[in-house]
Amino acid sequence: MSVIVYTENWDGKFKKLSFELVSYAAAIAKELDTTVTALSIGNVADDELAQLGTYGAAKVLSVSDDRFNSLDNKALSKAIAHAAQAEAAKAVVFSHNNLGKAIAPRVSVKLNAGLISGVTTLPVSVAPFAFKKKAFTGKAFAQVQVNTDVVVLTFSQNSYELVEGGSTPAIESFNPQVEDADFATTVQETNKVTGKVLLTDAEVVISGGRGMKSGDNWGGLEEMADLLGAGLACSRPVSDEGWRSHDEHVGQTGKIIAPNLYFALGISGAIQHLGGVSSSKVIVAVNKDAEAPIFEAADYGIVGDVFKVIPQFVEAIKEMKA
Amino acid sequence: MKVLVLISNVPDTTTKIRFTGDNTAFDESGVQWIINPWDELALTRAVELKEAGSVQSITVANVGTKATEATLRKALAVGADDAIRVDTEANDAFAVATQLAAIAKDYDLILAGIEASDYNGAAVGGMLAELLDFNSVSAVSGLQIEGDTLQVNRDIDGGSQLLSMSTPAVAIVQKGITKEPRIPAMRGIMMARKKPLNVVAPVGADDRTSFVNFELPPAKAACKMIDEENAKEIITLLHEEAKVI
Ligand SMILES: Cc1cc2nc3c(=O)[nH]c(=O)nc-3n(C[C@H](O)[C@H](O)[C@H](O)COP(=O)(O)OP(=O)(O)OC[C@H]3O[C@@H](n4cnc5c(N)ncnc54)[C@H](O)[C@@H]3O)c2cc1C
Ligand SMILES: Nc1ncnc2c1ncn2[C@@H]1O[C@H](COP(=O)(O)O)[C@@H](O)[C@H]1O
Numbered sequence: 001m002s003v004i005v006y007t008e009n010w011d012g013k014f015k016k017l018s019f020e021l022v023s024y025a026a027a028i029a030k031e032l033d034t035t036v037t038a039l040s041i042g043n044v045a046d047d048e049l050a051q052l053g054t055y056g057a058a059k060v061l062s063v064s065d066d067r068f069n070s071l072d073n074k075a076l077s078k079a080i081a082h083a084a085q086a087e088a089a090k091a092v093v094f095s096h097n098n099l100g101k102a103i104a105p106r107v108s109v110k111l112n113a114g115l116i117s118g119v120t121t122l123p124v125s126v127a128p129f130a131f132k133k134k135a136f137t138g139k140a141f142a143q144v145q146v147n148t149d150v151v152v153l154t155f156s157q158n159s160y161e162l163v164e165g166g167s168t169p170a171i172e173s174f175n176p177q178v179e180d181a182d183f184a185t186t187v188q189e190t191n192k193v194t195g196k197v198l199l200t201d202a203e204v205v206i207s208g209g210r211g212m213k214s215g216d217n218w219g220g221l222e223e224m225a226d227l228l229g230a231g232l233a234c235s236r237p238v239s240d241e242g243w244r245s246h247d248e249h250v251g252q253t254g255k256i257i258a259p260n261l262y263f264a265l266g267i268s269g270a271i272q273h274l275g276g277v278s279s280s281k282v283i284v285a286v287n288k289d290a291e292a293p294i295f296e297a298a299d300y301g302i303v304g305d306v307f308k309v310i311p312q313f314v315e316a317i318k319e320m321k322a
Numbered sequence: 323m324k325v326l327v328l329i330s331n332v333p334d335t336t337t338k339i340r341f342t343g344d345n346t347a348f349d350e351s352g353v354q355w356i357i358n359p360w361d362e363l364a365l366t367r368a369v370e371l372k373e374a375g376s377v378q379s380i381t382v383a384n385v386g387t388k389a390t391e392a393t394l395r396k397a398l399a400v401g402a403d404d405a406i407r408v409d410t411e412a413n414d415a416f417a418v419a420t421q422l423a424a425i426a427k428d429y430d431l432i433l434a435g436i437e438a439s440d441y442n443g444a445a446v447g448g449m450l451a452e453l454l455d456f457n458s459v460s461a462v463s464g465l466q467i468e469g470d471t472l473q474v475n476r477d478i479d480g481g482s483q484l485l486s487m488s489t490p491a492v493a494i495v496q497k498g499i500t501k502e503p504r505i506p507a508m509r510g511i512m513m514a515r516k517k518p519l520n521v522v523a524p525v526g527a528d529d530r531t532s533f534v535n536f537e538l539p540p541a542k543a544a545c546k547m548i549d550e551e552n553a554k555e556i557i558t559l560l561h562e563e564a565k566v567i
Binding site (some may be wrong): 008010070071072073074077096097098099101102103104105106108109110113114115116117118130133134135136137138139140141142143144145146147148154184185186187188189190191192193198200203204228240246247249252253254260261271272275278281282284285286295296297298299300301302303304305308309312313315316317319320 | 333335336339341359360415416419436437439440441442443444445446447448449451452453455456457458459460461463473476477478479480481482483484485486487488491494496497498501528529530531532533534535536537538539542543545546547548549550553554556557558559560561564566567
C-alpha cells in the first residue's frame with residue numbers, strides 16, 4: 001500500500017506547490033499507516049528529486065521520457081495509473097490545477113477509483129474515504145464519501161502548510177508502459193509568461209476592477225505587485241474590455257485563487273467574482289460605494305477613491321520595506 | 323465533423339444557496355436553471371464552427387430528469403440540431419460519464435465544460451474520454467478545425483500552448499473559447515420547439531461517490547473600516563495584525 005502523489009516540475013525545478021502537495025500526501029499516508037511515493041515525469045536532477053523527501057516522500061519514481069513533454073492527456077494518464085498500480089496506491093493525489101484537472105478523472109477511471117476534486121482539508125475519515133470539498137463555487141462546502149477502495153484526489157493549492165522533516169528518499173527510475181500510439185498531441189507553440197509572478201502561486205494578489213476606469217491606470221497596481229512580489233488579477237469586465245490579458249481574470253469563469261492576501265481595488269464584489277477569490281485568507285477592499293457587496297467579503301475596507309488610496313498604499317509599502 | 327456538446331443544468335449563478343433535509347440536499351425551491359456557463363461557451367463555439375462550415379451537426383446531451391428539458395430546449399434555441407436526454411438522476415460524475423459513454427461513441431468531437439458550477443466536479447469530460455478511449459485536452463481556450471484535425475489552444479500553468487490533435491477527441495473548455503455566450507433569438511426559440519429532443523433509457527452505472535451533507539461557510543467577522551485619508555494604516559494592519567505582508 002502507498003499514497004502516490006504526482007509532482008509537476010517546471011523546467012526541471014519543483015515549486016512550492018509540489019512541496020505542499022507532498023506534505024499533504026504525507027499527512028494522509030500517516031493516517032493510513034503507510035508511506036508516500038512521489039512520481040515525477042520530466043528531466044529532473046537527483047538532488048532536486050531528493051527535495052521531495054524533505055517534505056515526506058519516502059520514495060521517488062522518476063520518469064524521464066521526452067515524449068511526455070507534450071503533456072498528452074491519454075499517455076500521461078496511462079503512465080500515472082501504471083505507477084499507482086505498481087505502488088499499490090490507496091490514494092492518488094494531484095494538484096487542482098490545469099494539469100491535475102485534466103489527468104485525475106482519466107486516472108480515476110483506469111483505477112476504478114472514486115474521484116474527489118478540489119479538496120482542501122485532510123480526510124474526514126479514511127475507511128471509507130470521506131473528504132470535504134468546496135461546492136457551488138465557494139458558496140458552500142460538501143462532505144463527499146467514496147464508495148471504492150482507492151481514491152483519486154485533486155488538492156486545492158495554498159490549503160496546507162509545508163511540513164519539513166522528512167529524510168532522503170529512495171530514488172528509482174520508472175518505465176511506464178506506453179507506446180508511441182498513445183501520444184496524439186503535437187505541440188506547435190508554447191508561450192510561457194516570464195518575469196511575472198504566477199497568479200495561482202502568488203501569496204499576495206493585487207486586483208483591479210472597472211473602477212480603475214482604464215487599462216492605462218494600472219501603474220499603481222503594478223508598483224504594489226513589484227514591491228510585494230505579488231501577482232496581478234482583474235475582474236471579468238476588465239479582461240473583456242482588453243484592459244488586461246485574460247489570464248489575469250479571476251472569478252467563477254476565470255481563475256480560482258486562494259492567496260493569503262487579496263486587494264480588490266474598484267471591484268464591486270459580484271457573486272461570480274467572489275466565487276474565485278472568497279477563499280483568500282485576508283481581503284482588502286477599496287470602493288467609493290459604501291454599499292458595494294465586496295465589503296461583506298472583506299476583512300479591511302476603505303470607502304474611497306482608488307486614485308487617492310493606491311498612491312498611499314504604495315508609499316506605505318515602501319516605508320514598511322525601508 | 324459531428325459534434326456532441328455536453329450540457330449540465332445548473333442553478334443560476336446568483337442563486338442563494340440553501341439546503342434541506344438536515345443539510346443533506348440542495349434546496350431547489352425558487353431556483354432558476356441555466357446552461358452551465360462553460361457549456362454555454364462550448365455550444366456557442368460549436369455553432370460558430372458550424373456557421374463557418376467546419377462542423378456538420380451539433381447534438382447536445384444531458385443526463386438528468388425531465389426537469390432539465392427546458393435547459394436542453396434553450397441549447398437547441400442557441401443553435402444545436404438535436405438533443406438527447408438520458409433519463410436518470412445525475413448524482414455522481416462517474417455514473418454520468420458512464421451514461422454519456424453509451425450515447426457518445428459515434429461523434430468526432432465532444433465538448434465538455436471544465437466544471438459544472440453546482441458541485442464543481444471537474445470530472446465528467448475527462449472520465450468520458452477515458453471510457454471511450456478518446457484523446458482529450460483540457461483548459462481549452464481556443465478551438466479551430468482543419469479537416470479531421472483540431473487546432474487547440476490550452477492553458478498550462480504559467481502560459482499557453484497551441485496544439486494539434488487528431489479526432490475523435492474530447493475538448494474540455496473554459497473561458498476564451500469564444501467571447502460571449504450566444505443568447506437565443508426569437509427565431510431560434512421558435513425553431514427549437516420543432517427540433518428533436520430524444521429521451522433515452524439509462525444503462526446500469528455505479529455511483530463511486532456520494533454527497534453526505536453540506537454546510538455554508540462560517541459567517542465572516544465585520545469588515546474593519548479605515549478612512550480614505552488614513553489608507554496607510556491598512557498596510558500597517560496587514561503587517562502587524564493580520565501578518566500577511
Ligand atoms: C455567468 C457569469 C459569470 C461571471 N463570471 C465572472 C468572473 O469570473 N469574474 C468576475 O469578476 N465577474 C464575473 N461575472 C461578472 C460579474 O457579475 C460582474 O459584472 C463583475 O464582476 C463586475 O466587475 P467590476 O466589479 O470590476 O465592475 P463593476 O460592477 O462595474 O464595479 C466597479 C466598482 O468600482 C467602484 N468604483 C468606480 N470608480 C471608483 C473609484 N474611483 N474608486 C473606487 N471605487 C470605484 C464602483 O463603486 C463599483 O463598485 C460573471 C457574470 C456572469 C453572469
Ligand atoms: N448531468 C450531466 N449531463 C451532461 N453533461 C454533464 C452533466 N454533468 C456534467 N456534465 C458535463 O461535464 C462538465 C463538467 O462537469 P462536472 O464534472 O460535473 O464538474 C460540464 O460542464 C458538462 O459539460
